[in-house]
Amino acid sequence: MDETTSKVKPIPSKWTKIRRRLGWMTLLALLAFTITGSLLLQYAPLPVGATMQSTQILDADGQVLATLQGGVNRQIVKLSNISPWLVKATLAVEDRRFYEHAGVDLHGLARAAWIDIRHMSKQEGASTLTQQLARNLYLSHARTWTRKLKEAWYAARLERAYSKDEILELYLNQIYYGHGAYGAEAASRLYFDKPAKELTLAESALLAGIPKGPRYYSPHLHLANSQARQHKVLQAMQDTDQITKEQAASAATQRLSIRPLPEEEDRSAPYFVDYVKKVALDQLGMDERIMNEEGLIIRTTLNAHMQEIAENTVKKGLQGGNPELQTALIAIDPRNGYIKAMVGGRNYRSNQFNRVFANTRQPGSSFKPIMYASALEKHSVTPATRYRSEPTYFYYDNDRKIYRPRNYNDHYFNGEISMRQAIATSDNIFAVNTIMQVGPESVISMARKLGIKAPLKSVPSLALGTFPVSPFEMASAFSVFANEGRRAEPIAITSIQDHNGKLLYEAHPHLVEVLSPALSYVTTKLMESVFDRGGTGHRVEHMLKRPVAGKTGTTDSDAWFVGYTPDLTTAVWVGYDRGRAITSSEAHRAAPIFAQFTQAALEGSPPLLFPVPEGAVSVNIDPTTGLLASPECPNSVLETFLAGTEPTETCSLHGSEKKGLEDSGEGTGHSLWSRFRRWVGR
Incomplete structure (x- = not known):
């Protein structure tokens, strides 16, 4: 007798049942999400488009100095009133698959991601023209994933709410072309003084390249960048068979007549x-x-x-x-x-x-206080130091080079003068003697501490402000x-x-002490x-x-x-x-x-x-010798020193000569009466 083998169905385990239920629940959730998303895409209203507002620049008291975009320069026109060349150029450089995608170009995203991976950096953008419109209408320009997700959502909504040509028309009336011009019509009139429907291929290619960077690609600010971008647009049009190679070459060499920017109204500052x-x-x-x-x-x-x-x-x-x-x-x-x-x-x-920011001008003798501050800080010289003011040869670079400075109009005192007199009269010989003592490297170091970043060379002429x-x-x-x-x-x-x-x-002023208060005070005096x-x-x-x-x-x-x-x-x-x-x-x-x-x-x-700081001392000195004035010195002056650098020896040159009752005021006498009159007025 044949035996028949029968198969018995295994009884599902508890965990198998749970997994099946979870699978059905996930499927139902995905279905519900899909249906809800579809309904929202179809019927949910779009938010109100962003209303551009003018930026205001205020003075310290809150009064308006300037208004950026005080009234947006935009003229809305139909797509039919925009040159087909500008439409083609814009699509070629911004969104070649515009008429194929549904707001988000998955093919373009994959291509951009692949290029980014190959270059290990963000080389390619992946926003469609519709996404750019959504960003300009509804979102900020913050570079966050949240904004990107919202941008994709609104782009999909726009694609459901409008036809492709309507979206293109909205975009070409919304996009910013620099210098306050929004939209193709305003941009065409700003740059070429003509309506957008009359734009040529060459003009359209230039305009289409500007929104990528309105400041960087402005033909008014960066003509070379603008032309390079125009050529890239023409190449994109050629690659997408919008134009022939001959048309691209002809447009690239065409000389465009770009309208000068209109003059701004007179405004403060x-x-x-x-x-x-x-x-x-x-x-x-x-x-x-x-x-x-x-x-x-x-x-x-x-x-x-x-x-x-x-x-x-x-x-x-x-x-x-x-x-x-x-x-x-x-x-x-x-x-x-x-x-x-x-x-x-x-x-x-x-x-x-x-x-104000031109680094092409030699400061001349106005640079000397920086050099003198360096020498005072190093104690290479003091206000009592004296050098002869006369034609002098200076040897430097291991005596291989000679420098012979001159005073203005070849005027020399032909005798010893003090630092105060040298600064007052702008004597160049004293200045070069000083830099030879302290060294040009120390002067450059001082300039850097004071915030000067301009190129400076370590040569004696640095003392005379010869570097811009x-x-x-x-x-x-x-x-x-x-x-x-x-x-x-x-x-x-x-x-x-x-x-x-x-x-x-918000700015937070930060003060850093780079010089001692005493050194600043002595230099000031x-x-x-x-x-x-x-x-x-x-x-x-x-x-x-x-x-x-x-x-x-x-x-x-x-x-x-x-x-x-x-x-x-x-x-x-x-x-x-x-x-x-x-x-x-x-x-x-x-x-x-x-x-x-x-x-x-x-x-x-x-x-x-x-204010007089600690570390600065004032003593009466004889201007002729630079030593402490004796009671017999006729024209002593009050001079200020860094503590410890003031003279300690008393002048004995004048013997029993009677000291004058007041400073003679000759030369560069440190007249207290003159200073008092200037400070309190006449």
């Missing part, structure tokens, strides 16, 4: 406003679109009253001269680094170049002397808030003599009614005055952009601009004395 925008974009890393679209509030350090005085003083100071003569003025509060006023040239409309430094750096350096040796990095922006009041950035009789600043002494120190500087093509009070440091430069020679009368314009501005800017503020 235009050079400063440009600088604030540059700081926000380049130093603080703000996005240009955010700057122009998201209604930021940028608070600055500018004092509107001082700025008005600066602009008026510069205008008056250049009257009657050559119309090509230029100037720069920057004023800084040395106590915190706040920039209070800035004038970058005589006429912003005709030339926007900001000469900007007015900005000179004002910053002298602020250390004004602030008892403490350095504060110059600040233009105090805070940035978004349109909801959220704080995005020496620079006060520039305003004494015989000093290079004596002719403006009557304009100043408060304690002030400073230094003139004159080269063949530059005139400087850099000076300060305890509460304001100002650098003034006068010269020509192309470095042509200045006349004697032109060289004398810098000091009056400094004096008039300083006195008017601080009008109403009580005069402040430079």
